[in-house]
Amino acid sequence: MRGAIHMIVTTRLSSSLRPILLDFVSICSPPRNFSIPRRLICAAATKANGGGGGRSGSIVAPPLLTQDEDFQKIDVNPPKGTRDFPPEDMRLRNWLFNHFKEVSRLFGYEEVDFPVLETEALFLRKAGEEIRDQLYCFEDRGNRRVALRPELTPSLARLVIQKGKSVSLPLKWFAVGQCWRYERMTRGRRREHYQWNMDIIGVPQVTAEAELISSIVTFFKRIGITASDVGFKVSSRKVLQELLTKYGVTEDMFGRVCIIIDKIEKIPIDEIKKELGFTGISEDAIEQLLQVLSVKSLDDLEDILGGAGEAIADLKQLFSLAEKFGYSEWIQFDASVVRGLAYYTGIVFEGFDRKGKLRAICGGGRYDRLLSTYGGDDIPACGFGFGDAVIVELLKEKDLLPELGQEVENIVCALDKDLQGAAATVATALRDKGQTVDLVLESKPLKWVFKRAARVNARRLVLVGKTEWEDGSVSVKVLSSGEQFQVKLSDLE
């Protein structure tokens, strides 16, 4: 199998190696000041290990780098467009994700996940989607085309096909996963974000879309966002479908037309018209299309399309169900909403901030024909994606970000080095009772301990001193009240 591994060494050496990333002088010596491009080092590494490397393979390989184990300064920032999550950021992420998960469970959805690295083919679709054009794709050491997932739905579709008849429909699944896009970072957008997805597989009725929107509304309410902050624009791809059919546009152009129309608020209208022209739609049709897209009332739409079509019927049912679910004030019809993914087939919706300052907060819709594009039998399906970026911007703007500090019940400290073992015993006893304990692992002055206690928001300070400990007791100070007492360890709750 060694023959299957080829080197990526023939690409032209790039002059754009980011100088801030790291200085490779001195990784490779002699001579120490001769800089070897990173790609060559890696290619050599690949070769030496037969492209995968087992234990027996690696042990006979010559050392790649020299005996000089010191590397020079590395960029201490995470790769461009990605984030670290130090404790303070992780607390916010956990807070947000817990709301995603609790709402999903409240609605009876089961959690799933998929690999962040998928076969590239899973994401290749007809051109024009921003999400596909920004695919974070690679060639792996086995010359396979792979990609960091840009979204979760294709993986979900893959798993549904795989499960086949072994699962009972409908499936109600949710996931919170990291998604990637390779973008040139010109608009301050990141290359990764986390996305909350909820999907219903196996329900053809609009009740499914209605429930999905209900779950997002529930989420918003839980974190303090109201209907005056946020709304949902709702339409159906069937509106366009019915119009295009009228003008004799073939069905296979449909996805592409939707993607063009999705950009209507982002690029000049003349560009949109030009693009639509490329697809072969007549100028007449384009004009009417654009006119219909500006419609903001279901009644007006009915006047144009007539009352017999599925588009109107679906939308009417959705608005009726919204009332029953109790979120009428959150949604409005807007024909311009089509969403930027090729696979939607019916109802589409997006959450937006009413001040109009932010990008879409979330979006979703029905994708009844996605499975057959992967070779499976079609099953009616719908779902949404909800990213972790715009919502945090909105919460900031509304001053709704929670204050989340570390929370520890006890800080335990020995008053003298010889008692560190005793402090360990005290910490274990408290932890066995389910109490969180930050154990001071070094000999530190009391002043330091109080400062740390304040920083970790400890409720109590437990001090282990010689005299008390001879008696099996410890000193406890309740930090909020200043109350102080001595207690046998066995009695400490």
Added chain:
Amino acid sequence: MRGAIHMIVTTRLSSSLRPILLDFVSICSPPRNFSIPRRLICAAATKANGGGGGRSGSIVAPPLLTQDEDFQKIDVNPPKGTRDFPPEDMRLRNWLFNHFKEVSRLFGYEEVDFPVLETEALFLRKAGEEIRDQLYCFEDRGNRRVALRPELTPSLARLVIQKGKSVSLPLKWFAVGQCWRYERMTRGRRREHYQWNMDIIGVPQVTAEAELISSIVTFFKRIGITASDVGFKVSSRKVLQELLTKYGVTEDMFGRVCIIIDKIEKIPIDEIKKELGFTGISEDAIEQLLQVLSVKSLDDLEDILGGAGEAIADLKQLFSLAEKFGYSEWIQFDASVVRGLAYYTGIVFEGFDRKGKLRAICGGGRYDRLLSTYGGDDIPACGFGFGDAVIVELLKEKDLLPELGQEVENIVCALDKDLQGAAATVATALRDKGQTVDLVLESKPLKWVFKRAARVNARRLVLVGKTEWEDGSVSVKVLSSGEQFQVKLSDLE
């Protein structure tokens, strides 16, 4: 900046494209039966979008694929060596991760995370480590060398350097993250696993290692694993260091020698000797080294090394602390434990199953000099990694895997299609009260509803019928007892 983006098109076309992956005939037409290698399609995509693609870039790009939106059958399995997590597997993963997280919090550690994709340079270390030789590395669309992280510690070190003086030491951090290795899959090992890490930054004393082992023991106890199932082998890299110094082996060879010795139980002893010979150690030294590695008692070690060195002092303190923490019966000295990572400098330990059937369950140690290899100031540090694979094998073997079903409090169903809106109202009312509800979204016979209720382990079935609903009431059936009653929706708790 477009010039910075180069194509990966000159690599030799591989004959090893996995035929099961997907059939590309019909993605590209005409002619429909002409198969274009995937890499060319991707390269074209990259080019069309200027290697990153913005909205304005992608809209003028010609469609890459034809108007035929249908793809052929795709492989429904996740990429080789990776896993999907359907609901049943996700429940187990959540159960396991929750224990990781709860134990970490019990010990007062704060959660952190880092990007799964890092600059490759972060993981390039002196040769010989299995983890480094199996690096899942790529070249991205901007010609940068990146890698899916094989472990979490380098990212942690990077973040600690970045935070610099803005954080107060010690830091006690934990993370649960996915790690990747590119292996040839010959031993049924996967290419990704999740790893629980706990790390202490800023404590030079052995109290730190002692607490880390205590936290793992606490985890084992919580999931039903006892000291007769699992133990920890403990040693210190200083044992080897002191020996090597005695034989005049230079310090810069140290990491490499440790990596070779780590393979001692995995490959023939003659191979080990040969490898050690390559590093320049004398035959005499090799013989004594191997003899010392077979020592299983601290007293015997002291006879060999003498009592004055740090190795003996550290180990004695650790065993003394183990007693105070209450896990003496879990640990034993074993000079052969050195661990396979180059950066350890002091105490090292690994968890093993006492039946000797499985690979190491977890491992860790002190790495006081890792930060300076990245250009930072050294800070004493130690930590461990605990994977999600071996522990599950062990739990299976001990019949300790929990039975985890879906749990839903209510299943709500309309008895007639016209009442689906009413059922939505009922579901919303219950969810507002914090009750989990699986809402039946279609018209289904009662028999179907009962079957679903059993599958989701619903506690109650709430039926919305015409007569009751006119009165604002619903029928409730408690599924465990069969008890049935009618109740006003407002009174339903």
